[in-house]
Amino acid sequence: MNKAAEKTSQQFESVISAPMRSYTLAALDYYQQIVSAQMDAARAYSDMTIAQARTWLDVKDADSFKKAMESQQKAATDLMERMKGDSEKVTSISQSFMQESQKMAEETTKKAVESTKQ
Template structure:
């Protein structure tokens, strides 16, 4: 009787609990990477905005206005480049998580089928 209960517990552990734990760890890693990327992006965008505001506050004449406009164009170019990179980073993080999740689901299904055959 004890061997049957122990075997059942092992099957439940290997079929459900271990895969769930693995998925949860993977999801936590994913969200940590995603939130970190978002915070980095927000910080960079804020820094760009504040720097640009300071540039405009320094305008005192036509030459200053010209420099501020040039700075504005450069900032927009940098911002678009940064947004592109941030988008690619988030896409990469998401694709990696999806690939890992799919692999875990396939392994879990395979394990469950093997356990059911026993």
């Protein structure tokens, strides 16, 4: 009886518990990376906005207005590039998590099939 209970316990650990822990760890890593990327982006966007507001506060004449307009155009270009990079980063993080999850699911399925054969 003890051997049967021990075998069941080992099967439960390898088929249910271990994969569940692995997936949870991967999910936590994914969420941490996503939140970090979002916070980095938010910080960069707010820094750009504040810098641009300061530029407009320096407008005193036609020449400084022209410089502010040029700065505005550069800021818009920089923002679009930053947003593109941030989008690519989030996509990459998500794809990695999806691939890792798929691999874990395949391994778990394989272990479950093997354990039913025993």
